[in-house]
Amino acid sequence: MKVLLIGSGGREHALALGLSQDPAVTQLHIAPGNPGMSHLGTLHASDSSNAAILTLAESLHIDLVVIGPELPLVNGVADELREAGIAVFGPSRAAAQLEGSKEFAKQVMNAAGVPTARSFYCTNQSEVATALDTFGAPYVVKHDGLAAGKGVVVTHDREVALAHAALSHTIVIEEYLDGPEVSLFGISDGERIIPMQPAQDFKRAYDNDAGPNTGGMGAYSPLAWAPVDIEATVLRDVLLPTVREMAARGTPFVGLLYAGLALTSQGIKVIEFNARFGDPETEVLIPRLKTPLGALLYRAATGALVEGERLEWSADSAVTVVLAADGYPAAPVTGGAITLPASGEFTIFHAGTKVENGSLVSAGGRVLTVTGMGPTIEAARTSAYAGISEIELAGSHFRRDIALGK
Ligand code: AMP
Numbered sequence: 443m444k445v446l447l448i449g450s451g452g453r454e455h456a457l458a459l460g461l462s463q464d465p466a467v468t469q470l471h472i473a474p475g476n477p478g479m480s481h482l483g484t485l486h487a488s489d490s491s492n493a494a495i496l497t498l499a500e501s502l503h504i505d506l507v508v509i510g511p512e513l514p515l516v517n518g519v520a521d522e523l524r525e526a527g528i529a530v531f532g533p534s535r536a537a538a539q540l541e542g543s544k545e546f547a548k549q550v551m552n553a554a555g556v557p558t559a560r561s562f563y564c565t566n567q568s569e570v571a572t573a574l575d576t577f578g579a580p581y582v583v584k585h586d587g588l589a590a591g592k593g594v595v596v597t598h599d600r601e602v603a604l605a606h607a608a609l610s611h612t613i614v615i616e617e618y619l620d621g622p623e624v625s626l627f628g629i630s631d632g633e634r635i636i637p638m639q640p641a642q643d644f645k646r647a648y649d650n651d652a653g654p655n656t657g658g659m660g661a662y663s664p665l666a667w668a669p670v671d672i673e674a675t676v677l678r679d680v681l682l683p684t685v686r687e688m689a690a691r692g693t694p695f696v697g698l699l700y701a702g703l704a705l706t707s708q709g710i711k712v713i714e715f716n717a718r719f720g721d722p723e724t725e726v727l728i729p730r731l732k733t734p735l736g737a738l739l740y741r742a743a744t745g746a747l748v749e750g751e752r753l754e755w756s757a758d759s760a761v762t763v764v765l766a767a768d769g770y771p772a773a774p775v776t777g778g779a780i781t782l783p784a785s786g787e788f789t790i791f792h793a794g795t796k797v798e799n800g801s802l803v804s805a806g807g808r809v810l811t812v813t814g815m816g817p818t819i820e821a822a823r824t825s826a827y828a829g830i831s832e833i834e835l836a837g838s839h840f841r842r843d844i845a846l847g848k
């Protein structure tokens with residue numbers, strides 16, 4: 443099977459590793475990829491337009507396209523590939539609205555009876571003010587559309603909440619959900635959906651959950667403290683009803699349904715849906731997944747998953763820590779020279795790097811992600827931190843408390 447993977451981040455690097463380890467994958471092509479992935483497959487310099495992806499897939503006679511990031515999905519690349527008869531792991535433009543519009547996701551959840559925060563959809567500041575006062579502090583203000591991790595503000599300060607709302611014309615105000623957050627992904631063929639094991643992401647920039655929200659600063663899996671039946675519960679209450687609702691609307695969801703959950707005192711509630719693998723959760727899940735990845739994603743893409751099937755997992759734990767550029771998340775500095783350690787008991791995934799004049803330099807806010815594995819979270823953590831401490835990049839920073847005490 444010839445596979446084309448689209449994307450260039452840490453998530454795609456981890457997916458490329460998983461795909462390259464599946465004997466059913468005879469050729470792995472990656473567009474555009476990053477320098478860390480060059481030994482795992484053939485990299486193709488390509489823009490991320492639908493036309494460029496379709497042309498590449500056709501010229502390479504690709505059997506399966508795996509779309510990493512959300513933007514091409516929301517732009518309808520999966521529709522164009524399917525129309526051309528190419529199997530694709532990733533939802534249609536219509537189904538990707540589960541991530542592309544927070545209000546659409548709310549409507550689907552409400553129709554499907556999926557537990558989520560109560561919310562108001564607002565289109566002006568007076569509606570916003572009324573909604574804020576209905577729920578009270580802490581205030582949760584979300585821009586409706588894709589915002590690359592900058593769309594959500596959670597604050598006790600009513601002025602800050604109003605100011606964030608003023609930056610968009612379409613706003614969702616939500617009730618605040620307390621309790622720990624869990625990311626739980628399902629692999630869907632449009633009718634059936636198979637849960638993955640849960641992971642936890644660390645969203646805030648600095649230690650002790652201080653600082654602004656980011657795309658994610660680290661993650662670990664499994665979660666020893668989570669309810670033992672969490673996968674079954676989330677499958678029954680969240681993933682399956684959502685997939686059924688999307689199918690009933692004539693817009694089946696084929697791909698990775700990412701449920702961001704809060705384990706509240708009143709049970710599990712959905713914070714958000716995404717339409718693709720999470721980053722950096724993928725960097726701990728894929729190294730633990732024993733089920734061959736290529737064949738699994740191909741069966742999902744072709745409607746061939748089996749009801750009730752279960753994935754196989756390593757008993758080992760995994761911890762990943764993100765190395766962020768100076769200034770991330772507000773204004774990341776790029777172009778800094780990177781020195782990587784010689785190999786060790788850890789895996790370095792490239793997230794925002796490129797080669798310039800023969801040297802590796804930073805090219806994004808999240809630059810590298812270092813995953814450690816071991817029989818316990820503590821052992822995995824030790825390996826991840828051993829790796830990240832040896833990386834040199836001027837001004838870079840990382841959290842010291844990922845998976846600490848877990
Ligand atoms: P989202 O992009 O919707 O996942 O929001 C980003 C982050 O904001 C989440 O991971 C949470 O930490 C926080 N957040 C979003 N919605 C809520 C909510 N209703 N209650 C509490 N925290 C939230």
Ligand code: GLY
Nearest residue numbers: 657658720721722
């Ligand atoms: N780790 C959060 C995300 O992928 O959206």
